[in-house]
Amino acid sequence: MSSMRILACFRVTPDYEALRESAWSAAARRSLSSSGGAETGHDESAGARHDEIAGPAGFVDTRFVRRILDCFDESALELALRLSDALVGLGVTSGLGALSVGTPDADPHLKTLLALGFERAARVHTEAALDFAPAATAAVIAAYIRRLDRRDLLMLGARSGPGGDATVPFRVADELGWPCLTQATGVEPLADGRLRVTVMTDDGLQRLTARTPCVLAVGNAVVSHLRVPTLTDRLAVRDRRPDILEPADLGVDLTDALRREGPSLTTLEGIDRRRQSILIEGDTPRAKAQALFDLRLKSLLEDL
């Protein structure tokens, strides 16, 4: 193989861990007070069908929370860069592309990827919430590859979005007729154009050889942070912009796809995990540890 064209897909997501507890309970309360459906953070009178959601904040109000790369997608982007570097070392031309589907929240990240050496960075624009729309998301990604940008390898996170959805890689693979490996944690090129992939399977950790085209869905990789471009790298691409496409450019009727999307999220509920929360007090760490030991741990440890 003289070239391998790689596409890495990613989602930009609110940092849910930065949300206050009150935001979650408010979302659950809105849901419980509605008649038959959860409601959006923007419009409390709206129902909660995929095609009616007012904006990408979706069901929980995340307007004031910073946006981050979905963690598994971030691993996929960095692994794609490392694979590309390794291919160059083997004398294989590597075309590296990046794709995101959604709002302009992704654009700063796409610019970063251009600075890191991605030859192409594209966003399929939609203001519709795709948080719980894996079928529509997969349809856009598959159409992008089939109609606009033929690729040999698709890399993306094994799970993404607030639903923790794990079906998008398989949906894309099925639509393209490609095989898919999920929970990939490492990938290296072989001289004959195939890939040596490390995956966590139901049987345990395995290494296997994959032919392209295929989909690699990245799981708990040790490689978890995207490298940072230098100022020089950023300046080199200061005039470049991501390609912004509409779903219609790819032949996708997103409104129709969202209308047909299923399953539908109908209700949100809070999860009560509270326990006794008894405070152990003391003047020093030693005193607190001793109080804990005397109160419960001594008898408990004797029984273990």
Next chain:
Amino acid sequence: MRFAAVLDGTSAASADVTATVVHRQSAALGAFLRGGLDTRATGETLVFYDDERGKDRLIELAPTRDVRLLRTGSRAFERMAALLGTQAEGGQTDLFLFAGGPAGTELATRLACRSGGEVLTDVLGAEAAQDRLSCRRSIYSGHLMGRFELSARPWCISVDLSWADSDEPEAIEHVLLSDTDERDGCGPGPFEDREPLESPSAGDLAASRLVVVAGSGAGDRRGVERIAAAARQMGATLGVTRPVAMNAWAPMDRLIGVSGARTAPALCIVAGASGAPAFYWGIEKAGLIVAVDIDEHAPIVRDADLVLLDDAVAIVEELAAIVAAEREAR
């Protein structure tokens, strides 16, 4: 309602590993059928296998009385999905059930894509009502529970692996309805040269009665190492949160939570972890949870039995010294 529970008994690993994997699938599906599916349903188990020698054990593990065996190539998921699609064409099966995990997720998704059905993964509970299947699953990284409605059949769901924590599968007198060889058309498969690796095993975490978890409140790699040393001194198994594993302050096989190990110790000491829901899923079965954190507003403070508001490393080290002294005195 009629269902088919699907077990993947194909494997690149040994017969013993395969039986262990299928046992876990069956435990999850059996427990879900008994306690998670709130609808009267009858059904059968479809077992994919690739090794003639292990099939009797696989039949014994089926969570239903009626069993059908389908022999395919190892890990031939596209072929397996096609066979399930053929079964779905008859319209006799409303619900296909899979155990959570990579194989179950792939089969459920590909089947739904090919049959025009709908798929939902990691399901915690389900009930049928008015031509729809209503399912619960955790969303927003475990912050909320979502209720989803599936309409287009077949409904393809994978059940959350926490169902595998439940009791042992019931003793069932199985009836083998069919055993078909479907290896034709499997081909060599897209993936070759499978090589099992020395798996970083989290098995010790799952079985441990005493777990100490280090979170990012440990401060840095040195802090995690100090907590690990204290855990060893106490005879505890070390677990870590995702940020700690992602920073490479501890090996990935120590990870506890949705993307790591699920534990059920008698005592779990959580040192310097905020208690994000995705992590908490991995310790929620603990008998006693002790939280050590400097942040009194951290979720773990509310979700623990006992709380110490202090430096995580200092407290765990003091505790280890006390435990060691007590053991020596005895």
